[in-house]
Amino acid sequence: MTSIRARLTIAYAGALMGTMLIFAFALWTARRGEAYHDLEPYVSAEADLALNIIRQTEGTGQPVTTPQPDSQETLATRPGISPAVSAQLASIPDYLIVLDDSSRVLYASSSVLALDPDDRFALMQQAIVLPPTGGASVATIGSQKLVFAVRTPPAGSAVARVAAAASTDPSSGTALRDLITTMLVTAPLLLIASIAVAYMIAGRVFQPVDRIIDEVRAITDGRSLHRRLPVDSGGDEITRLAITLNEMMERLSTSFNALRRFTADASHELKTPLAVLRADVERAMSPTSPRTERLIALEEALQETTRMADLVDSLLTLARADEGRFDLHRERVELESLARDAFETVAILGEPAGVTVTMPTSEAATVLGDATRLRQLFLNLGINAVKYTPRGGSVEITLKRHGSSASFSVRDTGIGISAADLPHIFERFYRADRVRSRSAERGGFGLGLAIAHWIAEAHGGTISARSRLGRGSTFTVTLPVVDDLGTVEQAGQSEASAVV
Secondary structure, three states: OOOHHHHHHHHHHHHHHHHHHHHHHHHHHHHHHHHHHHHHHHHHHHHHHHHHHHHHHHHOOOOOEEEEEOOOOOOOEEEEEOHHHHHHHOOOOOEEEEEOOOOOEEEEOHHHHOOOHHHHHHHHHHHHHOOOOOOOEEEEEOOEEEEEEEEOOOOOOOOOEEEEEEEHHHHHHHHHHHHHHHHHHHHHHHHHHHHHHHHHHHHHHOHHHHHHHHHHHHHOOOOOOOOOOOOOOOOOHHHHHHHHHHHHHHHHHHHHHHHHHHHHHHHHHHHHHHHHHHHHHHHHHOOOOOHHHHHHHHHHHHHHHHHHHHHHHHHHHHHHHHHOOOOOOOEEEEHHHHHHHHHHHHHHHHHHHOOEEEEEEEOOOEEEEOHHHHHHHHHHHHHHHHHOOOOOOEEEEEEEEEOOEEEEEEEEOOOOOOOOOHHHOOOOOOOOHHHHOOHHHHOOOOOHHHHHHHHHHHOOOEEEEEEEOOOEEEEEEEEEOEOOOOOEOOOOOOOOOOOO
């Protein structure tokens, strides 16, 4: 597989080659235009020189034209340039044509005579029709582009028009050949040097990436997630990549630690009931045990089996929730009836524990949710409050409507939660030391609040807790309510909770 460094170098070389080709084409086009421009004064000078030769000859009184035979078969004659003037005009290169006032050709240079008849005729036609100007003009003759300059002598001259022309092909071809030669010589050298420099620069740029790869390879062995990538002080892409990877590893480390703690806690929770269950079954199977003791052992085994079934059911609920496979049956739910139902159940449970349960406030509110899960949420909070409130204490349940949200609060006067434990109470299997020390008496798994947290979030709500050690706790669930048309309103930010 080609490395990014090599791909970048190849891309840079391709871009450079394309740029050089575009530059060469632009330079050739500009040079071609300059060739036309450079030929204009040259052709004008040739026409002016021919005109000056004719005028000087006329000024000395010598004839410019002499009769010449029209053909070898007849004795007819036609005017033509005198030999003396023709000898001088022959020194002028390129195409030169001299015409009289009848548009007859008095003189044609050897270059004109060397053309094929069609091109020669077209050249003479251009010499006749082009207007005399102080500059030059461009015309196409056959496959050539010619730059023309036409001059007319003063009145009284035997010559009516002088036309000079030069082809742009030799000039532009030379420039093109020079350009191609230069590019063929310099372009490979420039390309090789640029590729080498680009490869070195790409290597220096990707050195931090190579270091990050080595660091990540050393970290991702599963035992070094506490390590972090070094982060430079700059704010470039490599620095942002290192910061992002560090954040990802922080989340991975947290997940791994939570998984280890979850496995250890689940093993601990299952180890004790399994040991008790095994002992009860062995006692019930003993042939020496009396009937009454066997029944007691079987009853204890049934209780432990029920307890483990509850634990497995809670774990399955959380696992399905994590995978997003737990579907909620959403419908319009009257929270007031659910809250009163939970209050009545909690009040019944509080009587034998000597805990007073009251519900001073219960306001009407409708939410879109799963009635069974919401009832489980309310009962979890109420039962926890009774469980951790000493005899003689009290539990207060309230349901209030706050604009677009409703809050269900459970306040108790129980043992409370320390400030160090409070941020972790919604984690799975987490139980504060003060509570864990009384686990035999309370009999919880540490999953109830985790399930409550999931139910609240699944309904678009939040759950929060406030507590002071020895002064009680307040748990508040805030849920978005629905209007009369059944649409969910935005949850408010206020919470009806107070710390006792």
